[in-house]
Amino acid sequence: MKISKEQRSNLILLAILVILLFTPIGTTIKVWVNRLIAFSPSVEKVENREILTDYNWTLIDLKGKASSFEEAKGKVVMLNFWATWCAPCIAEMPSMQALYDDYKDKMYFAFVSSDNDIEKVKNFISKNKYTLPVYMPGTFSPKMLESNNIPATFILSKDGSIVIDKVGAADWNSQKVREQLDKLLSQ
Known part of the structure; x- marks a missing residue:
């Protein structure tokens, strides 16, 4: 044939x-x-921003220790939902690590994995030498922070306003994001 x-x-x-x-x-x-296609996320207009009032959420770190999202109240927050099998999530991790390295002492960060296997998450973080504060959800996230897609990233101001609500990969280490964070931190 x-x-x-x-x-x-x-x-x-x-x-x-x-x-x-x-x-x-x-x-x-x-x-x-x-x-290659990740750009800076856009900032929500002030009049369109929703305000998170429910911080009732338990997160479990990679050592199994529970912590409350209440710790984030009154702080500038970067919250990212991701998974080890998600290519766009993996793509944006280096820019998030660079941002975290420079802002970790100034604001609250939480990277919440949707993986079911905590060992897989630990191995991924270790293999890539990330130092990001990674958690597993202990309870359901507040409704305003729910997303059907990943990666999903939220940046909140000190009063809980959702300043950035981005689904999909982005360049989180951009000058635009840094300027926005500096502005939020100074308020």
């Missing part, structure tokens, strides 16, 4: 799709593409 040029082309295309969708090479390519 002889394979035509068209069939050969289709088989090659199918092989490429399988590699991109179902192998670690495909994940790596998806991560790099997401990094």
